[in-house]
Amino acid sequence: MLGHELAMALRAAYLAMHRRTDNSLAKSGITADQFVVLAALTEGIALTQSELVCRTSSDPNTLRAMLIILEGQRLIERRPHPTDRRARSVSLTRRGRSVFRRAWRRSEGVRKHLLAELTTAEAASMAGQLRRLASVVAKGRAEPVKSSHRTAVGTTS
Amino acid sequence: MLGHELAMALRAAYLAMHRRTDNSLAKSGITADQFVVLAALTEGIALTQSELVCRTSSDPNTLRAMLIILEGQRLIERRPHPTDRRARSVSLTRRGRSVFRRAWRRSEGVRKHLLAELTTAEAASMAGQLRRLASVVAKGRAEPVKSSHRTAVGTTS
DNA sequence: CGAATCTCAGGCGAACTGATATGC
C-alpha cells in the first residue's frame, strides 16, 4: 500500500505542476513539455536528438514531433551534425532563447510553490531521491532478459 | 535552479513510473490512468464523478471520457445517485474488480521498484511531501483574485 | 554484419476549452 500511496502522490504532484506550468506559459505560446525541451537546450550548446531524449525523459518519436513544432515557430534549428552524419544538431535560435527567458520568468511561480514547503536541504534530497527512483524504475525495460529470472510475474507483493 | 531541478526530477520519476505501469498493464487491457480510476473505486463503495475527479487528480471532462471507456468494457457501472439527482454513483462491476486484482498483481513490480531505494520512513515522508507539494501547487488556480496582488508576473526569482 | 540515429505513417488515450442541461 505504501508503494501505491507514493505512486499516487507522485502523480498528484506531477499533474498539478504540469497544469500550473501549462497555464502560466499559455501567453508564451508554448506548452510545459515544450518548455522542458527548450530548457534542456539552454544547458549545452548543441545537442543531438537522442541526447535530448535522455535529458527530457521523452522518446525519439515524440521528441521529433515536438521539434517539428518548435522548428515551425522558429524557436529551434536543426543542422547536420559535424562528425556523425546520422545525427542532427539541435540548438536554440535567438528567438527561442528570448521566448524561453520570458517563459522562465512566467513559470517562476510554479517553482516557488514547489519549494514553498520544503527546506533547501529537503528539496535537494527529494530531487536526488526522485532521480534515483526514476532510474530504478526505468531500468529493466529495454533489457531483453539476460540472466533468466527477470519478470517473476506472479510474485505476490 | 533548485526548483527546476526538482521539477525535472519529478517529471522523470513520474514518466518512468507511468510508462512502466502502462507496459505492465498491457495484457490487462487497461492503461495506467484507467488503473488509477479503478484503484480509487476500490476504496469507497460508490463514488460520484466529482469525488473521483479529486481522488484521481483528473478533471471532469477527462474523467468522463475514461468512464465511458471503462463502462464499455463492463468494468464499471454508473447508476443514479440515491439522493442527489444531478450526480451519478460510480462503482466497480464484478468483472472490474477481477480485472483490477490482476492489474494490481501485474503492477506490483513497479511499486516494488519505487520502494527499492528508500527506507519505509523515507518513502512515507516523501509521499507526504509530494502530497503537500501537490496541494500547494494546485491552490491559487481557480481563485478569481481576491486581495489584489496575485500574479506578480515580473518577479525575478 | 549489427547497432545507432533519425524519418515517416498512423493510431489512441488523455487533457483541455466552451457551451449546455439539469438539479441543489
Next chain:
DNA sequence: CGCATATCAGTTGGCCTGAGATTC
C-alpha cells in the same frame, strides 16, 4: 437566484507502434 454536477462537441499535443532509410 447562484452554484454544483454532469453532458456533449470538438481540438490539441503527447505518447506510442511499426516500418524504413542512412550511417557508424
